[in-house]
Amino acid sequence: KAGVTQTPRYLIKTRGQQVTLSCSPISGHRSVSWYQQTPGQGLQFLFEYFSETQRNKGNFPGRFSGRQFSNSRSEMNVSTLELGDSALYLCASSELGSTDTQYFGPGTRLTVL
Amino acid sequence: AQSVTQPDIHITVSEGASLELRCNYSYGATPYLFWYVQSPGQGLQLLLKYFSGDTLVQGIKGFEAEFKRSQSSFNLRKPSVHWSDAAEYFCAVGSGGSYIPTFGRGTSLIVHP
Numbered sequence: 001k002a003g004v005t006q007t008p009r010y011l012i013k014t015r016g017q018q019v020t021l022s023c024s025p026i027s028g029h030r031s032v033s034w035y036q037q038t039p040g041q042g043l044q045f046l047f048e049y050f051s052e053t054q055r056n057k058g059n060f061p062g063r064f065s066g067r068q069f070s071n072s073r074s075e076m077n078v079s080t081l082e083l084g085d086s087a088l089y090l091c092a093s094s095e096l097g098s099t100d101t102q103y104f105g106p107g108t109r110l111t112v113l
Numbered sequence: 114a115q116s117v118t119q120p121d122i123h124i125t126v127s128e129g130a131s132l133e134l135r136c137n138y139s140y141g142a143t144p145y146l147f148w149y150v151q152s153p154g155q156g157l158q159l160l161l162k163y164f165s166g167d168t169l170v171q172g173i174k175g176f177e178a179e180f181k182r183s184q185s186s187f188n189l190r191k192p193s194v195h196w197s198d199a200a201e202y203f204c205a206v207g208s209g210g211s212y213i214p215t216f217g218r219g220t221s222l223i224v225h226p
Contacts, residue, residue, distance in 0.1 A: 042216060043203065058213065104157040105156050
């Protein structure tokens with residue numbers, strides 16, 4: 001099976017803009033989780049989608065949102081970008097989500113100027 | 114709230130030497146525990162996980178970890194390190210039911226020839 005893919009791999013935006021990142025999970029996986037990785041805060045959980053429903057949400061402002069489509073592909077959106085949003089955004093998929101093994105994509109490197 | 118501490122930011126070992134990476138967690142109930150590895154420019158790869166049962170867990174790439182409830186620890190070990198093991202290692206704890214993982218800050222492993 002193909003692994004988790006994320007597009008784009010690199011992105012440069014300016015403050016105030018918005019951005020949409022995409023994640024295609026492993027075929028058959030219904031759970032998609034998103035994480036933010038920064039040198040300052042480390043790895044932080046953003047949210048998890050399972051069968052098109054947001055099941056869990058981390059402690060991030062409402063500028064961060066996501067959705068999942070019927071084919072399990074997921075997108076996350078960040079509006080009104082801030083410099084602090086510069087990070088590696090990782091997507092992970094799993095069959096069941098809860099307590100299941102997650103498979104990570106290579107991430108999208110977002111730079112906000 | 115659950116938390117994870119990886120006391121060592123960097124560890125340097127010689128190739129062929131044994132390795133132990135420390136992880137301490139704080140969580141009231143029996144946690145779900147994970148070790149991940151991240152190579153430069155890559156996403157995370159699951160090395161091993163503990164949910165219940167045998168407290169000594171075998172993982173991929175020759176790694177193992179031992180869950181010690183009395184010490185709230187889940188240390189990762191490898192008897193003989195290879196140069197390709199140089200990477201960032203993350204310990205994570207998940208809560209039962211809804212899996213919202215909390216990651217440690219990571220330990221960077223440097224392997225000398």
